[in-house]
Amino acid sequence: MQACHLSASNLACRRGERLLFRGVDLALEPGEACHVAGPNGIGKTSLMRILAGLLRPFSGEVNRTGSVALLDERPALDPQLSLGSALAFWADLDGVATQERAACTGHVGLSDLLEVPVRFLSTGQRKRAALARMKGQQAPIWLLDEPLNGLDTAGVALTEIMVANHCAAGGIAVVASHQPMALPMASTLQLAEFVP
Numbered sequence: 001m002q003a004c005h006l007s008a009s010n011l012a013c014r015r016g017e018r019l020l021f022r023g024v025d026l027a028l029e030p031g032e033a034c035h036v037a038g039p040n041g042i043g044k045t046s047l048m049r050i051l052a053g054l055l056r057p058f059s060g061e062v063n064r065t066g067s068v069a070l071l072d073e074r075p076a077l078d079p080q081l082s083l084g085s086a087l088a089f090w091a092d093l094d095g096v097a098t099q100e101r102a103a104c105t106g107h108v109g110l111s112d113l114l115e116v117p118v119r120f121l122s123t124g125q126r127k128r129a130a131l132a133r134m135k136g137q138q139a140p141i142w143l144l145d146e147p148l149n150g151l152d153t154a155g156v157a158l159t160e161i162m163v164a165n166h167c168a169a170g171g172i173a174v175v176a177s178h179q180p181m182a183l184p185m186a187s188t189l190q191l192a193e194f195v196p
């Protein structure tokens with residue numbers, strides 16, 4: 001696992017004309033996880049995108065050491081390709097070894113679906129594919145935005161174990177989830193609405 005660190009200080013986020021939140025601080029070291037909580041529309045996805053470097057904060061700053069894997073509602077798998085080819089596209093970019101590719105798809109229970117076009121996969125199967133891709137990225141910082149959406153009970157348990165193992169191996173995880181999720185030793189960041 002690469003060395004990693006993720007911190008944010010005094011973050012504020014503005015979307016359109018609205019200030020969603022402000023004064024958000026975060027500091028995570030290897031092995032640590034954080035559960036981001038808050039009602040619909042408070043800005044959890046926006047925060048995850050700021051932490052990933054995809055959205056500029058209105059104020060404040062983010063410091064990252066180590067590469068980032070972001071899992072959100074868009075699996076970024078070509079719907080026209082077979083699952084195996086779509087995952088191979090990313091695995092080639094990420095330099096994932098052949099054996100490791102098979103291990104990732106096996107881990108999420110998709111080994112039998114590699115020939116199936118991505119567009120035919122169910123919601124939960126797509127989420128499992130996104131988890132396989134994230135595992136293959138070997139990034140020390142995992143950002144998971146509603147990772148449990150669409151997953152069955154076994155899929156939820158699998159995700160909890162994946163995150164726990166990732167942190168136990170020295171990774172960092174930030175998880176935004178409305179559903180209860182077992183995250184051992186995770187801190188909670190409760191986003192609060194900005195009131196002028």
Ligand SMILES: Nc1ncnc2c1ncn2[C@@H]1O[C@H](COP(=O)(O)OP(=O)(O)OP(=O)(O)O)[C@@H](O)[C@H]1O
Binds near residue numbers: 015020038040043045
């Ligand atoms: N590109 C955008 N331009 C303007 N407003 C936006 C944009 N993207 C999101 N918003 C608004 O920002 C607010 C926060 O959205 P965000 O998706 O971050 O919330 P969330 O906490 O993840 O919500 P949920 O729990 O429903 O997933 C919402 O009111 C949303 O409409």
